[in-house]
Amino acid sequence: MDFKPYEAWQGALEEAFFSPDWDGHPVVMYVSESEAAALQARFKLDTSLVDAVKLVMQPGRPKPYQAIEQYESHERNGHDAPAVLPLLACSVLAATQMANDGRHRASNYHDKFSQLLAGRDGVLTSYNYLPIAHMWQRLASWQTQWGAYRGLCTIPSPRDLPSNQSRIGYALSQSILRGTDRQLLPKFFHTVRERYDSAWPLPGAKLLSWLTKWRLWDRFSPGFRRAAMDPELSLLVARLLGNLANVWDGSPVFVSPGTPRAELLVRFESRRLGWLARLPRRGAEEYSLPNGVMLRKLGDTEYYSVDGLQLPDAHSLRRGIQLVGEGIAVSRPPSSLVVLCRNDTLDTRTSVDRFVPGEEHMILAGPEAERDLKAVLQRAASIGKAREPGQLPWVPEGWSLRLRVVFNNAVTLRQAIRDVQGAMLATQPAPRYKPYLEGGLSLAPRFNRRFYLTGGEPDLVLPDGPTSTVLLDGHEPEPPFPQPGEPIRLWTRQLDPGRHTIEIEGNEVTFTTAEGAPDPAEPENIVGFPCSEKRADAFAATNHPTKDLIRGAHVPVAGKGTAPRVILCRRGAEETRFVSNDGRAWTVTEPGIPAWWSRLNDRPSDYYFEVQLHGPGGWILQQRRGAWHVEPAYPVEPEFRPGPQHGPWAAAVLEAAEGGRGPLWESFLHLAEEVRK
Numbered sequence: 001m002d003f004k005p006y007e008a009w010q011g012a013l014e015e016a017f018f019s020p021d022w023d024g025h026p027v028v029m030y031v032s033e034s035e036a037a038a039l040q041a042r043f044k045l046d047t048s049l050v051d052a053v054k055l056v057m058q059p060g061r062p063k064p065y066q067a068i069e070q071y072e073s074h075e076r077n078g079h080d081a082p083a084v085l086p087l088l089a090c091s092v093l094a095a096t097q098m099a100n101d102g103r104h105r106a107s108n109y110h111d112k113f114s115q116l117l118a119g120r121d122g123v124l125t126s127y128n129y130l131p132i133a134h135m136w137q138r139l140a141s142w143q144t145q146w147g148a149y150r151g152l153c154t155i156p157s158p159r160d161l162p163s164n165q166s167r168i169g170y171a172l173s174q175s176i177l178r179g180t181d182r183q184l185l186p187k188f189f190h191t192v193r194e195r196y197d198s199a200w201p202l203p204g205a206k207l208l209s210w211l212t213k214w215r216l217w218d219r220f221s222p223g224f225r226r227a228a229m230d231p232e233l234s235l236l237v238a239r240l241l242g243n244l245a246n247v248w249d250g251s252p253v254f255v256s257p258g259t260p261r262a263e264l265l266v267r268f269e270s271r272r273l274g275w276l277a278r279l280p281r282r283g284a285e286e287y288s289l290p291n292g293v294m295l296r297k298l299g300d301t302e303y304y305s306v307d308g309l310q311l312p313d314a315h316s317l318r319r320g321i322q323l324v325g326e327g328i329a330v331s332r333p334p335s336s337l338v339v340l341c342r343n344d345t346l347d348t349r350t351s352v353d354r355f356v357p358g359e360e361h362m363i364l365a366g367p368e369a370e371r372d373l374k375a376v377l378q379r380a381a382s383i384g385k386a387r388e389p390g391q392l393p394w395v396p397e398g399w400s401l402r403l404r405v406v407f408n409n410a411v412t413l414r415q416a417i418r419d420v421q422g423a424m425l426a427t428q429p430a431p432r433y434k435p436y437l438e439g440g441l442s443l444a445p446r447f448n449r450r451f452y453l454t455g456g457e458p459d460l461v462l463p464d465g466p467t468s469t470v471l472l473d474g475h476e477p478e479p480p481f482p483q484p485g486e487p488i489r490l491w492t493r494q495l496d497p498g499r500h501t502i503e504i505e506g507n508e509v510t511f512t513t514a515e516g517a518p519d520p521a522e523p524e525n526i527v528g529f530p531c532s533e534k535r536a537d538a539f540a541a542t543n544h545p546t547k548d549l550i551r552g553a554h555v556p557v558a559g560k561g562t563a564p565r566v567i568l569c570r571r572g573a574e575e576t577r578f579v580s581n582d583g584r585a586w587t588v589t590e591p592g593i594p595a596w597w598s599r600l601n602d603r604p605s606d607y608y609f610e611v612q613l614h615g616p617g618g619w620i621l622q623q624r625r626g627a628w629h630v631e632p633a634y635p636v637e638p639e640f641r642p643g644p645q646h647g648p649w650a651a652a653v654l655e656a657a658e659g660g661r662g663p664l665w666e667s668f669l670h671l672a673e674e675v676r677k
Contacts, residue, residue, distance in 0.1 A: 005047035012043040013085040022151030024261030059118035095175035136170035141433040157431030190252035199423035204242025246426035249331030250320020264332035266351040275306035289325035314396040336366035369423035450511040459487035580618035630660030650675035
């Protein structure tokens with residue numbers, strides 16, 4: 001199979017819809033025939049989207065997307081989007097072509113999809129489509145893990161889909177709004193907000209009923225208007241409108257993607273409310289905004305102080321704020337609720353977008369949101385955690401205050417919020433698209449993050465929405481797991497030591513238990529910071545003969561085997577990669593400063609961090625201040641037969657070509673050129 005066209009489309013779609021240009025903007029992956037042609041021209045792609053996907057599909061087989069799933073698994077690294085974007089784009093393309101043509105009903109999605117990728121009806125059926133629904137869930141989970149940095153997710157959660165759209169609803173949700181429609185919505189939201197002085201955001205169903213009567217209704221695309229009037233699609237349209245209203249910044253002006261967006265947060269400190277700005281991407285030290293407002297960076301964090309802006313009051317919180325300066329937009333959506341949690345980075349309370357199950361919240365509520373908030377607290381908050389103090393001078397006039405509010409059950413909380421609608425809509429906890437583990441008594445976490453003491457197993461959190469049977473080690477658990485809600489305590493199951501697997505709807509979570517931690521193998525060369533008399537040197541050394549070495553990572557592999565080699569990497573790079581001698585490439589994540597450093601009288605330098613090599617050597621590639629720097633990491637001349645699977649390795653090597661020198665690096669470049677041919 002030829003994956004080169006597919007790989008090119010994967011990169012193009014990620015750049016078009018999930019790049020940092022979308023930071024803070026809701027993302028709708030709309031792909032029609034005209035949009036696909038425009039993307040092909042923009043990225044200079046030789047093969048059309050549909051043909052690129054057909055090259056790697058086997059429509060007549062029981063698993064027609066098996067090659068794509070294997071490719072995705074091989075390319076998975078957590079940094080890049082799941083390598084399923086071209087196939088998902090085709091699923092959206094099929095949704096945009098749904099229409100009554102005399103042979104098919106307008107709601108007949110699967111025949112359109114089968115015609116697109118298999119050439120005729122009935123080949124790719126609803127059963128064949130189930131893996132694609134799982135791919136949408138993986139994409140949504142990946143995007144939400146990035147917060148707003150890869151764009152705000154508009155892919156619905158499983159609970160948001162009607163039963164008759166439980167598989168195709170993901171693609172349908174992305175086929176509704178064109179870019180021109182998106183540009184009209186801020187003006188509509190502003191009109192509604194000015195006319196109806198009620199709690200914001202409003203329910204999506206109410207917004208939809210008003211939108212169809214709006215004076216500019218005819219300016220929306222025909223596809224959007226058809227979907228809004230269709231009984232089967234109108235529910236998705238309403239959900240989408242509600243999600244976009246949740247993050248609307250209060251201005252009638254549409255801010256195009258590519259403009260860095262900082263989130264304006266409410267801060268509570270020293271018994272007063274104030275403002276903070278949060279910019280997840282690397283930004284300037286300060287920014288100048290209209291009306292004398294200044295942002296100044298707070299140390300080495302993603303937060304900025306806000307000077308010159310009137311302190312939060314009932315009016316500014318209800319109406320929202322948008323400030324657009326040179327190279328940045330700063331905004332806060334309008335809301336009659338302010339939810340604050342502990343911010344560990346700044347050691348204070350700051351506002352959050354959503355309720356976080358298990359965390360303590362402080363809630364400020366306007367009078368128009370008071371009734372809905374009480375209903376949610378009575379139904380979903382932990383008993384005894386909510387109280388209502390008397391009026392305080394820093395509380396906005398007419399607003400109420402509640403302290404130490406905790407929600408333990410995310411599903412109960414979501415349902416309570418959906419029942420009351422209104423201003424509570426924007427505070428729904430983030431959806432869960434796949435199972436995950438939390439807590440537990442970890443053994444040697446640097447050896448294996450999912451390695452626990454027997455009897456100290458982690459809790460299991462199930463995904464939202466109706467699910468199939470959950471299997472524990474290949475069998476239905478006894479007693480059965482409860483429905484999604486509170487975390488499931490696995491330690492009560494008395495599991496035997498060893499490896500355990502949990503399977504649900506194509507997703508798999510594994511962990512291992514043992515009675516004790518393994519003995520680590522020690523590397524021959526130990527790199528660390530020389531230390532004596534509680535004083536550490538500023539620079540690292542290798543096997544210092546007279547001083548102990550303070551080390552940031554020292555648990556390599558368990559049992560027998562080759563001990564790892566340790567190399568040092570500079571901190572503060574925009575990007576760090578490792579390319580190995582055997583044709584693989586990884587993105588290296590820079591770890592935080594070890595917590596135990598604070599116990600030393602004089603902290604060591606944080607100039608470097610350690611990377612352990614458990615396999616072949618290679619090169620460390622770092623982009624610092626826009627230039628690539630190549631450092632040896634036990635490289636040897638590569639000896640492998642180049643193939644399409646080495647594309648990411650070749651791309652990384654060639655991108656950093658100017659940063660390296662010497663015959664070994666030249667051999668890497670020569671082989672990378674062969675891969676590209």
